[in-house]
Amino acid sequence: MDMQTLYLLVPLAPLAGAIAAGLFGKLIGRTGAHLAAIAGVLVAFLASVLIFQDVEAGNTFNGALYTWMQAGGVDFKIGFLIDKLTVLMMLVVTFVSLMVHIYTIGYMAGDPGYQRFFSYISLFTFSMLMLVMSNNFLQLFFGWEAVGLVSYLLIGFWYERPTAIHANLKAFLVNRVGDFGFLLGIGLILAYTGSLDYQTVFDNSQELAAQEMPGTGWPLLTTICICLFIGAMGKSAQVPLHVWLPDSMEGPTPISALIHAATMVTAGIFMVARMSPLFELSEGALSFVLVIGATTALFMGFLGIVQNDIKRVVAYSTLSQLGYMTVALGVSAYSAAVFHLMTHAFFKALLFLGAGSVIIGMHHDQDMRNMGGLWKYMPVTWITSLLGTLALIGAPGFSGFYSKDSIIEAVHASSIPGADYALFCVLAGVFVTAFYSFRMYFLVFHGKARFGQPHGQDGDHDDSGGHRHGLAPGQKPHESPLTVTLPLILLAIPSVLIGLFTIGPLLFGEWFGEAIFVGGNHAALDEMAKSFQGWQQMTIHGLMGIPSGLALAGVVTAWVFYILWPGAPAVIRRTFGAVHTLLENKYYFDRFNEIVFAAGARLLGNGLWKQGDQGLIDGVGVAASARLVTLAARIASLFQTGRLYQYAFTMIAGVFVLLTFWLFLARHGV
């Protein structure tokens, strides 16, 4: 099989699975549907492995598949760009997707929408692969919006729940705000380069950097990059477009892992890395990226502390980690961003799937206040979750350590505007991450068992069924089936090991080659590479570093608050009431959006409709000629005989009478 067929197979196999499960779901049944979908993703994964080997051997590809459309002298093409960056993303996407597909068999067993669910997640895999494999902005936008669509469908998967269908509409609209900027960026690129092909655009980047926006004096390239980044802010949930991600937890847990943690939300990070030849030439855009990322990294982490829903803690942690990746982009450490993207994909998928396993064990109770001591009942979930948590907080030796520490180092070495603020945020973020992560870990797996009590808290739940949620008194949680625990184990392995194996080549070697461009003035990573002496050295060095100290402090604080002295949180909450209220209300972003944008738009719409259309145009405009209209209506009503012939005849006759009259005048020289 030649390579191009293989490239094609990667997105098309999941698409075929999606179609089989979606359109013929009834015909092939539940087993048929999950087999078809899993087969599709498995093929995509295996093909990606082969392509990875081929790319390792030094072969890259950049070419068109077909001309989608020609319009206005521009050729819009669909095509693939296969290089190191692409193939890494392909592996991450297909592997996590495969794990989630397998997990879904166990998690969604018994759900009436089983086939539909498989169809959606396969469709998502197709869309995400089209996005990462694209060699042009059109297809990028295509994949970008398509993953948004599937995310919309999956957040609203349990469409009877008001919260779910509120969340999915919100997610779609907030993403559309980002896409609005993204599309303008694409428009500017086309307007000034005449092409949407990555390579052509990159070849023109110097000319773009030298121009200004007519009429504003803004540097053109900075405007383009900020527009593109607004798209990334929507998709990768950066402040202030982050508001949709926590609510997206209304969707079933497997998709929280796949879409809202491991893959889709990292599309923005991937996109900026892909566009490094543009961003590198705009200091202003990089500073903007850096400040937004740093703010997200720290302030979203704070919100994770006050959540009681297990999935929401992980969701806020995702926001915060996406902030870290964005920070890395801002300091031109693109490879560090992609590195963290990869390690995060594994450990965050693991944490979400672990949370899902806990939710099954708790009979669809998601409130951590009703858990505790689960380690005894769910050993596999317990151990794998602990490994994931350690990776998340960046414990030396675990994958998250290498990626997060590299980001912090890169921020430290950077000197672009905003780097000091970012350094503070990412360091403080380490403590916060460790604290909320272990708060969750202790609340769920250790301490006093609080489940099975009749007065249990009514938490959010993750099921559409009408049965009672949570454990009945005396009932014990149980470990999940193999289809659930196997993916946990398979994800735990890379969560621990992937970092130390890949940091050398990925970050400090020439592995990415030409896929990522870093300007000579932003070579923070190159500086770090000089002092890099292998992962062993880095681990030992890291044990004594400031970040590790902060992480340890976070863990200890969590231990004190939730194991040693469980009364402490209540005391703190009372002492710092205002801060707690602010965090409880998520800095009032949602309230603000509801009042200003949602209600404001309705008010404006009503005003324009009632005052504009009905008042001014129909009222005044028509009233002014009211007499004329009435008169005309009366005349018209004379012709209302209801017979078609008469209407047609009268009309045509009228034309001729008019014509004759006019010609008569013309002939007689009037």
Added chain:
Amino acid sequence: MTDIPFLSLAIWIPILGGLLVLASGPDRNAWMARMVALLTAIFGLAVSLPLYFRFDTATAAMQFVELRSWIIEFNINYHLGVDGLSVWFVLLNSFITLLVVIAGWQVIQSRVAQYMAAFLIMSGLMNGIFAALDGVLFYVFFEASLIPLYLVIGVWGGPGRVHAAIKFFLFTLAGSLPMLLALLYLYSVTGSFEILDWHRAALSMTEQSLIFFAFLAAFGVKVPMWPVHTWLPDAHVEAPTGGSVVLAAIALKLGAYGFVRFSLPVAPDAAMAYAPLVIALSLIAVVYIGFVALVQADMKKLVAYSSISHMGFVTLGFFMLNPLGVEGALIQMISHGFVSAAMFLCIGVLYERMHSRQIADYGGVVNTMPKFAAFFMLFAMANCGLPATSGFVGEFTVILGAVQYNFWIGLLAATTLILGAAYTLWMYKRVVFGAVANEQVAQLADIGAREFFFLAVLAACVLAMGVYPFPFTEVMHTSVTELLRHVYTGKLL
């Protein structure tokens, strides 16, 4: 190129078929009326297809030309022909007519023959508008096509149908009177009713300006452009489903088509001079109407306002006078034909079952009508311009053209990404998602085979055009290039 007069066939087969249907008489022969109508519509589509397959994309000249003198004394000819600007609309019209016949199959139970005949005759007349190359012929078709639509609304419409029909009739008639004067004036200058002669005639700026505004009045009302749009929501609300489909999918295109056939080539210098005005009105249509659509409580009104907003993209695209804009606008016209037809058919499916168009009367339809919900989702997504649907192609191209033209215009146009999604999906959420809202929703039956068929055909069109729009734009390039060259050359004395 060919001896078979395809254009004449596309015009007269539906008209004659329509008269034949009328002859079937009272409702006890309804089955016969339906069968004849169906056969006529199929036949009408069949004779339209060669227009695409035998189309020569290399020339901007008129093709499939038929020329016979009609009224020799006044130099009026029966002159037909299509180019890359018009050929798609003959096809679209014949296609939509077939769908409307199928969609009205069981729904219409009274005066079946008249109903079917009205649509067939209207279809023939509208093909005539797109194919006419003689000014008088154009005008006759243009005005005559008003009558069947007026009747469809006035006879088979809702309770407020008379008011709506008259409002519709008067708005459009008031618009077309200045156009008649412009046509007659052009004859007095050129001594010919040939539209192509008018394209060549040199005119002073004053003449061009007057002609331009006369055309703007006629076509602006038809499109409809803000602020002469208020007849459309009323007409849609009262019209039966088939009427809404034809109104949205075809009738609105007549106005837009008029701009590229008359305004731009006949008065190019005035069009350039007044382009900012039309662009401003188009942007108001996109943004203002987007907000108005958001607050509609009636589904049909909502989609009607959405139509106005989408047609704003068409006029915007034309008057930016760049190739991306014009081609994008033409694509948007075709796509809007599919998508608006589909949206109104979906609302029709619900209305037949519940006899309500109020969003508040629905909720949780997906529970009882899952197949319908899937189709409706696809069309809703197409309506908010999601990639891989036809709705994306036109909007995307026009927005790209707009950013090229002026960043701020592009920015305003791009707000449709947010507004379009907001009003469409908010409606979808309230109607389709959620728990079963009431007893009536619980009783709903999912779509039957006939409904499945017409929705599936439209879904195929929407997806095909989204995934591979190449064949749609292929036929346009040469004509669009020639049109823009002509406009930029100008024709001042």
